[in-house]
Amino acid sequence: MNRLCDVEPRVMDDEMLKLAVGEQGLRDEAGQLAKQEGILFKDVLSLQLDFQNILRIDSLWQFENLRKLQLDNNIIEKIEGLENLTHLVWLDLSFNNIEAIEGLDTLVNLEDLSLFNNRISKINSLDALVKLQVLSLGNNQIDNMMNIIYLRRFKDLRTLSLSGNPVAEAEDYRTLICAYLPDLVYLDFQRIDDHMKELAEMKHRCSVDELKHQESLTRAQLQDEQARWEGLEGHKAAFVEHLNGPFLFDSMYAEDVEGSQLSHLPGVGELVQTYKDKFVIICLNIFEFGLKQQEKRKAELDTFMGCVQEAVQEKQEQGKHKMAKFEEKHLLSLSSLRDESELTNFEIKMAEHSEDITELVNVLMTLEMQLVEQLEETINMFERNIIDLVGLFVESVQSLMAQCRDLENHHHEKLLEIAISTREKILKCELEEDLPDAVRLLFVDKDTIVNAVGASHDIHLLKIDNREDELVTRVNSWCAHLVDKIRKDEIMRNRRRVKEINQYVDHVKSELDSLEYSDLLD
Amino acid sequence: MEVLKEKVEEEEEAERAERAEKMMRPLEVQKEDTTRTQEMLRDLERKLSEIEVSIPEKPSTFTKDAIDTSKLPLSYQSNTPKEEHLLQVADNFSRQYSHLCPDRVPLFLYPVNECKVPKFVSTTIRPTLMPYPELYNWDTCAQFVSDFLSAVPLPDPLKPPSYLYSPTVVLKYQEGNCFDFSTLLCSMLLGAGYDAYCVYGYGSQDLCHMDLTREVCPLTVKPKEMVKEEEKAPPKKYAVKPPRDLTSRFEWEQEIKRQEAVKAEEERRLKQGERLAEQESAKTDPLHGLRVHSWVLVLSGKREVPESFFIDPFTARSYSTQDDHFLGIESLWNHKNYWINMQDCWNCCKDLVFDLGDPVRWEYLLLETDKPLLSLTEEEDDGTNDDDDAENLGKEDEDKSFDMPCSWVEQIEISPEAFETRCPNGKKVMQYKRARLEKWAPHLDNSGLVRRLTTYEDLECTKTLEIKEWFQNREDMLELKHINKVTGLNIDYFKPGHPQALRAHSYTSMQPEMDRVMEFYETARVDGLIKREETPRTMTEHYQGRPDLLSYRHVNFGPRIKKLALNSAESNPRPVVKITERFFRNPVKPADEDVAERVFLILDERIQLRYHCREDHLTASKCEFLWRTEGDSKGNKIIMTPDMCLSFEVEPMEHTKKLLYQYEAMMKLKNEEKLARHQAWESELEVLEILKLREEQEEAHVLTISIYDTKRNEKSKEYREAMERVMHEEHLWQAEAQLDYLAPFLAQLPPGEKLTRWQAVRLKDECLSDFKQRLIDKANLIQARFEKETQELQQQQQWYQENQVTLTPEDEDLYLSYCSQAMFRIRVLEQRLNRHKELAPLKYRALEEKLYKDPRLVELLQVFV
Numbered sequence A: 001m002n003r004l005c006d007v008e009p010r011v012m013d014d015e016m017l018k019l020a021v022g023e024q025g026l027r028d029e030a031g032q033l034a035k036q037e038g039i040l041f042k043d044v045l046s047l048q049l050d051f052q053n054i055l056r057i058d059s060l061w062q063f064e065n066l067r068k069l070q071l072d073n074n075i076i077e078k079i080e081g082l083e084n085l086t087h088l089v090w091l092d093l094s095f096n097n098i099e100a101i102e103g104l105d106t107l108v109n110l111e112d113l114s115l116f117n118n119r120i121s122k123i124n125s126l127d128a129l130v131k132l133q134v135l136s137l138g139n140n141q142i143d144n145m146m147n148i149i150y151l152r153r154f155k156d157l158r159t160l161s162l163s164g165n166p167v168a169e170a171e172d173y174r175t176l177i178c179a180y181l182p183d184l185v186y187l188d189f190q191r192i193d194d195h196m197k198e199l200a201e202m203k204h205r206c207s208v209d210e211l212k213h214q215e216s217l218t219r220a221q222l223q224d225e226q227a228r229w230e231g232l233e234g235h236k237a238a239f240v241e242h243l244n245g246p247f248l249f250d251s252m253y254a255e256d257v258e259g260s261q262l263s264h265l266p267g268v269g270e271l272v273q274t275y276k277d278k279f280v281i282i283c284l285n286i287f288e289f290g291l292k293q294q295e296k297r298k299a300e301l302d303t304f305m306g307c308v309q310e311a312v313q314e315k316q317e318q319g320k321h322k323m324a325k326f327e328e329k330h331l332l333s334l335s336s337l338r339d340e341s342e343l344t345n346f347e348i349k350m351a352e353h354s355e356d357i358t359e360l361v362n363v364l365m366t367l368e369m370q371l372v373e374q375l376e377e378t379i380n381m382f383e384r385n386i387i388d389l390v391g392l393f394v395e396s397v398q399s400l401m402a403q404c405r406d407l408e409n410h411h412h413e414k415l416l417e418i419a420i421s422t423r424e425k426i427l428k429c430e431l432e433e434d435l436p437d438a439v440r441l442l443f444v445d446k447d448t449i450v451n452a453v454g455a456s457h458d459i460h461l462l463k464i465d466n467r468e469d470e471l472v473t474r475v476n477s478w479c480a481h482l483v484d485k486i487r488k489d490e491i492m493r494n495r496r497r498v499k500e501i502n503q504y505v506d507h508v509k510s511e512l513d514s515l516e517y518s519d520l521l522d
Numbered sequence B: 001m002e003v004l005k006e007k008v009e010e011e012e013e014a015e016r017a018e019r020a021e022k023m024m025r026p027l028e029v030q031k032e033d034t035t036r037t038q039e040m041l042r043d044l045e046r047k048l049s050e051i052e053v054s055i056p057e058k059p060s061t062f063t064k065d066a067i068d069t070s071k072l073p074l075s076y077q078s079n080t081p082k083e084e085h086l087l088q089v090a091d092n093f094s095r096q097y098s099h100l101c102p103d104r105v106p107l108f109l110y111p112v113n114e115c116k117v118p119k120f121v122s123t124t125i126r127p128t129l130m131p132y133p134e135l136y137n138w139d140t141c142a143q144f145v146s147d148f149l150s151a152v153p154l155p156d157p158l159k160p161p162s163y164l165y166s167p168t169v170v171l172k173y174q175e176g177n178c179f180d181f182s183t184l185l186c187s188m189l190l191g192a193g194y195d196a197y198c199v200y201g202y203g204s205q206d207l208c209h210m211d212l213t214r215e216v217c218p219l220t221v222k223p224k225e226m227v228k229e230e231e232k233a234p235p236k237k238y239a240v241k242p243p244r245d246l247t248s249r250f251e252w253e254q255e256i257k258r259q260e261a262v263k264a265e266e267e268r269r270l271k272q273g274e275r276l277a278e279q280e281s282a283k284t285d286p287l288h289g290l291r292v293h294s295w296v297l298v299l300s301g302k303r304e305v306p307e308s309f310f311i312d313p314f315t316a317r318s319y320s321t322q323d324d325h326f327l328g329i330e331s332l333w334n335h336k337n338y339w340i341n342m343q344d345c346w347n348c349c350k351d352l353v354f355d356l357g358d359p360v361r362w363e364y365l366l367l368e369t370d371k372p373l374l375s376l377t378e379e380e381d382d383g384t385n386d387d388d389d390a391e392n393l394g395k396e397d398e399d400k401s402f403d404m405p406c407s408w409v410e411q412i413e414i415s416p417e418a419f420e421t422r423c424p425n426g427k428k429v430m431q432y433k434r435a436r437l438e439k440w441a442p443h444l445d446n447s448g449l450v451r452r453l454t455t456y457e458d459l460e461c462t463k464t465l466e467i468k469e470w471f472q473n474r475e476d477m478l479e480l481k482h483i484n485k486v487t488g489l490n491i492d493y494f495k496p497g498h499p500q501a502l503r504a505h506s507y508t509s510m511q512p513e514m515d516r517v518m519e520f521y522e523t524a525r526v527d528g529l530i531k532r533e534e535t536p537r538t539m540t541e542h543y544q545g546r547p548d549l550l551s552y553r554h555v556n557f558g559p560r561i562k563k564l565a566l567n568s569a570e571s572n573p574r575p576v577v578k579i580t581e582r583f584f585r586n587p588v589k590p591a592d593e594d595v596a597e598r599v600f601l602i603l604d605e606r607i608q609l610r611y612h613c614r615e616d617h618l619t620a621s622k623c624e625f626l627w628r629t630e631g632d633s634k635g636n637k638i639i640m641t642p643d644m645c646l647s648f649e650v651e652p653m654e655h656t657k658k659l660l661y662q663y664e665a666m667m668k669l670k671n672e673e674k675l676a677r678h679q680a681w682e683s684e685l686e687v688l689e690i691l692k693l694r695e696e697q698e699e700a701h702v703l704t705i706s707i708y709d710t711k712r713n714e715k716s717k718e719y720r721e722a723m724e725r726v727m728h729e730e731h732l733w734q735a736e737a738q739l740d741y742l743a744p745f746l747a748q749l750p751p752g753e754k755l756t757r758w759q760a761v762r763l764k765d766e767c768l769s770d771f772k773q774r775l776i777d778k779a780n781l782i783q784a785r786f787e788k789e790t791q792e793l794q795q796q797q798q799w800y801q802e803n804q805v806t807l808t809p810e811d812e813d814l815y816l817s818y819c820s821q822a823m824f825r826i827r828v829l830e831q832r833l834n835r836h837k838e839l840a841p842l843k844y845r846a847l848e849e850k851l852y853k854d855p856r857l858v859e860l861l862q863v864f865v
Helices: A014-024 A028-037 A147-153 A173-180 A194-203 A205-237 A247-254 A257-262 A268-339 A343-427 A437-442 A446-521 B002-021 B026-035 B038-051 B081-100 B138-148 B167-173 B178-191 B249-281 B378-392 B416-421 B659-700 B714-737 B743-748 B757-803 B809-853 B858-864
Strands: A046-048 A068-070 A090-092 A112-114 A134-136 A159-161 B195-203 B292-299 B309-312 B317-320 B326-333 B338-341 B362-364 B427-432 B435-440 B449-456 B464-471 B478-484 B490-494 B502-507 B516-520 B529-534 B538-543 B550-557 B576-583 B595-601 B606-613 B620-626 B645-648
Touching: A014 A046, A028 B659, A147 A173, A147 A205, A173 A194, A173 A205, A194 A205, A205 A268, A247 A257, A247 A268, A247 A446, A257 A437, A257 A446, A268 A343, A268 A446, A343 A446, A437 A446, B138 B178, B138 B317, B167 B178, B178 B195, B178 B292, B502 B659, B516 B659, B529 B659, B538 B659, B550 B659, B576 B659, B595 B659, B606 B659, B620 B659, B645 B659, B743 B757, B757 B809, B757 B858
Parallel strands: A046 A068, A068 A090, A090 A112, A112 A134, A134 A159
Antiparallel strands: B195 B292, B195 B326, B292 B309, B309 B317, B326 B338, B338 B362, B427 B435, B435 B449, B449 B464, B464 B478, B478 B490, B490 B502, B502 B516, B516 B529, B529 B538, B538 B550, B550 B576, B576 B595, B595 B606, B606 B620, B620 B645
């Protein structure tokens, strides 16, 4: 800001970075080694790029493990190109020409952020920086005190500097900040003393309390939402969401124009009400049954997982034991091989040891094969059981749904009866109640009214069928997925183990080979 | 044999003569007696009974003469009418009993006490609850009695004694026979709430002579290791089937059978040998089943005793009622009643039923309202045996309204000193089978020794196996010293609080760099060391709870390099050859970066690392560094080459291949190596220090005194005395302050009546007038003295004026000095008089006010105020 912009901006390119890395690298022997090998950008932990007249941040994507980055005293205008630097802890962007805080959303590990002497007018876009401890925003153009409230979300914030901003000229600037940010320890490079804190608390208690109240309200709301969401998730996992109330029934009538029209007929209101009550009871039955079944399935799954874990653990222990034994032997024979000078003896020992290695491989592989067989059997058993469980669940739900359908049929018959009798009444002009015109229109002839009642019935049945189908398909697909995943996991485990064994054996063999070579060379 | 008998007889007669002459030395005689072999003794006794010479003396150190009966309370020296009545009843009972059961021995009902007064045995029991919490349970109680008293055999092993002393006297002289023991123990147990009874019966020889040489010492018996039955979890639904076992089951079974047979054979042989040896030592007792003994029976029911059992008061052991040592019961009694056993004891006590409410099995002396045990079958028994009872002993009628009088014995008291000293003279020795146990009172031995158990290899106790010594109050917190004489291994156990947090120290010699194991209280140590084992060439340390998660360090030493200079051992530490360190898993780090074991091969300049194993892996990463200090072919110093680091990685990673990474790791390890070497050196130093300290402590063996030990702790004693003095002074002062000015006047009034108003007024007036009189008297007294002084002075002056001329200078001096003294006295008197005049009205008013406020008068005088 205070620097003239007529200096020539430089481009941040690989060359510049390489130079900087090379200059700031290690010294002495380690430095020599580093140079000899070449430094990879992703191994760099800290980088200093000050007074380089950089205009645009660029080419930093390779520095994945960077912890500390200094870009102060440049002419940067926009924060960008830092997305990949997720391990960054310290970022210095002071003395630049930045106007807005942005591009920091991925830097979740950032603890120290300096934006001193820029052109920032608003504090925002810092939500991702949950670990922020030090924030330096002095010499900027922040003029709204409400920006302070935004900083309340940083629970670890201890140091803040805001001097040199328009807000800092306000009379009660210090007390206000102390009141709103009670955990702050240093403000504008000065320690906040207790006296100041007391004063601030006294002065701004009212507004702070109000703020706190609001915050707590929002938090409670959020928590409620969370709880509700979690409950729903639980129900979904049991495939019976929205069955613990009249949701299904309401949805049946939601798209049913005729049904709602027909409810105006005399006697239909009560009919619908009793129908609804019965329907809801069945729904609740399904819901509870679903939850219970879900628990059962979960218990089944847990037992299965526990058993598999145990079996794997046992075999692993055996394998480790064998491995340890072999390791001892291996070390001994290696040292004896090293000491052996005579070629024939060497050959014999070599052969012996190779045999040992083969034996180890055999033992380990046998163990693994045993395990695979055992697990295969167990998995099959589990699959059978879980499919049975799911089948039982589906059957019960279907029978309950059939009850729903029966209810609907029953209701339909009754409704039809009432409709026909009403029509007769209308024909005879005996109807006392006034009916809306739309409803009256239905009674122009018998077919219309029968059709209307039928349509309503069809819609209801469709809804029930849909719900049932959804439940059944979902539970079946869950079951299939589960078994599939278990099998896949098992295969993966097996592959990993085999790979591990092979890798180890290769290593041991290569050790032997190297001995052989060195021997030959000697 | 004949000759021997005669000889014995002669000896015995001679001895008796000697005894008659020298009644002064019964102690010595008794000592001789006891040293004689058992047979001889028995022979003697039989002879004695044949000769029918009344034996005047009791083989007891405290004879009647030794007891000062005059100082005993009256209840000891005479009988109350009730007791007389009881004695009559008992006499009647015993006569009837002897008439009805002529074949049974007379009852033990009313032996004489130390004052030669016959006392009923039940009244000799004085139930007392001791103020020591340690004496609340039967086992500790019995242990105390057996420790506190020294046992004296019965004068006649076939008869109960003719006397029974009170427990207080027994406690005082710390000596007694089995009846004294059981009476005391029974008193204490009854006081503690047990349902206890003294038993008069027959015991085995070992029991009567307190011979434990055939018993295994309870301290040597190792507590049986509770074999934890591993709860076999029910096979889970999805538990995998075990791989098929292809070994032959038959062969396995045969093998097991064969091994078992061999084992059984061996065991049998061993046992047989032992039994033979034992039988040899245990010769059959000709008086088996006739030896009188007394012990304590505790019945189930009270104090949550699940099953009735016997306690032998001599040894404080408990036995089941079926035990072989107890051969029969004549009678038993507690402080309330007396029962005679009517059951046959042909099978020792095994068939006895301790249902004291059953009158067929147990004949009682007094008809009690609450029979201790009422069995369900009692009604039947009563029905069938009603007439039997009536004709047996028609005593119910006269006894119906009679119950046991109170005990004539004074309250049993044990002083804290006596309680702490426990054994007579604070020392006791017990001989067990292949073991000897010695006990000392705390603070008796200046090394703090309280118990020593010596275990022997053979029955004759000649070859020592091991010695265990228990200590108390040691400043170095030594608790137990275990010396194995065979292997030469010493193990010292310490209580928490040793300066170096030592828990146990086992060693064969105190020289450094030898085999030893030191265990520590790891929570008390900063470095979390649990155990340090040493052999001449190695040192192994185990750790727990360290922030760096080190769990184990093993150091191998090489032979000491001889230096030319004569250095001490400390400045010439042994060279370290190899250091192995193991670490616990650090859950924060990934397994591939968490070192499990590192080995510094110092001579080879090699470092081996082994990492922790990943959770689902069999293999762990390994790494080996070896560096070369020599330069390369061109003479340049080699920093790092790829062959200096050999590694195996479970999951190869890129950055570990880099030389820089390896170089840094190696540098770090080199530093660690230095540290580890330093640690090893420090550990060695610590061992030396501990050894030195132990030696010093062994020599000094300072004892600590608990601050609660008010008698021994000088400081606390002083403090307490000072406190007491202060208290006493305060008390005196308070007594003075509470001097009642109304007391003399109140005393004139009739006592115990409420004051009337008139009386109160008169009281007040009297008090005031009395005080006035006193004030006036005092004034008069001062006035009189004043006048007397002035008069004397005037006389002197007169005399001086008359004889002024003839006076010598000395006389004149005398006169002058007298004058000045007299003037001084007069002045003082004058001042006192004036002061009195000033104060008297004030004092008078003060008293008046006080009287108005006096709580006794305030109500009555209020009207006039």
